Amino acid sequence: MLTLYYGAGACSMASHITIEESGAPYEAKSVALAKGEQKGEDYLKINPRAKVPALKLDDGSVITENTAILSYLALSYPEKKLWPKDPAGEARCISHMAWLSNLVHPSFTHISRPERFAEDASTHAAIKETGRKNFWGYLQEIDGIIGGKQWVQGDQFTTCDPYTLVFYGWGSGSSCRCRSSRTTPPGRTACWRARRCARSSSVRRASCCNSGARLASRR
Numbered sequence: 444m445l446t447l448y449y450g451a452g453a454c455s456m457a458s459h460i461t462i463e464e465s466g467a468p469y470e471a472k473s474v475a476l477a478k479g480e481q482k483g484e485d486y487l488k489i490n491p492r493a494k495v496p497a498l499k500l501d502d503g504s505v506i507t508e509n510t511a512i513l514s515y516l517a518l519s520y521p522e523k524k525l526w527p528k529d530p531a532g533e534a535r536c537i538s539h540m541a542w543l544s545n546l547v548h549p550s551f552t553h554i555s556r557p558e559r560f561a562e563d564a565s566t567h568a569a570i571k572e573t574g575r576k577n578f579w580g581y582l583q584e585i586d587g588i589i590g591g592k593q594w595v596q597g598d599q600f601t602t603c604d605p606y607t608l609v610f611y612g613w614g615s616g617s618s619c620r621c622r623s624s625r626t627t628p629p630g631r632t633a634c635w636r637a638r639r640c641a642r643s644s645s646v647r648r649a650s651c652c653n654s655g656a657r658l659a660s661r662r
């Protein structure tokens with residue numbers, strides 16, 4: 444059976460929703476990030492980079508990184524149609540997930556963990572503010588990408604949707620300041636989110652395990 448290691452409120456929610464969507468039998472193991480469990484001896488054997496998500500396969504090997512886990516799940520359960528069929532669609536799906544991983548997520552880390560970008564505490568307020576500005580810009584870009592479409596990639600629900608949903612949730616977090624200062628997240632994204640939540644119970648099941656104020660104190 445697959446084992447998914449996740450953190451409450453973390454980006455691992457993308458993998459959690461997708462594993463629910465895939466129908467794969469799995470066990471979910473919570474890693475208490477706030478308590479530093481990701482840096483403990485046991486978890487470092489799973490992922491030496493001390494991050495969630497991680498997916499342990501039946502043979503004991505481990506896949507890390509949302510982009511890789513989402514691809515693995517979608518390709519392993521093709522009947523669930525979580526992955527585009529044509530090469531251009533596949534490439535666009537990878538492109539969107541790479542963008543979320545390489546730019547959107549790190550912009551939020553500037554808000555939540557400024558000390559990772561500069562040791563000098565006097566710079567942290569400026570790093571956070573730049574993170575907020577960039578993150579807000581990405582939320583707007585997501586709004587434009589969704590446009591009038593049903594899903595991120597058009598008519599087909601793909602792995603791009605649960606991954607994008609993570610950042611919607613973070614953007615509407617109470618202390619991200621996006622909401623208070625600029626009315627966020629953008630409107631079309633909110634409609635897409637409502638569709639996403641109505642699609643199936645996968646969000647609810649994954650969200651139950653993912654609820655928590657993990658980042659609240661750091662935002």
Ligand SMILES: N[C@@H](CCC(=O)N[C@@H](CS)C(=O)NCC(=O)O)C(=O)O
Pocket residue numbers: 450453454455476481493494495496507508509510544
């Ligand atoms: N690019 C990675 C990012 C993983 C990541 O940064 N996970 C965070 C949670 S959102 C984490 O485990 N943080 C724990 C820490 O940095 O100590 C992915 O998408 O899987």
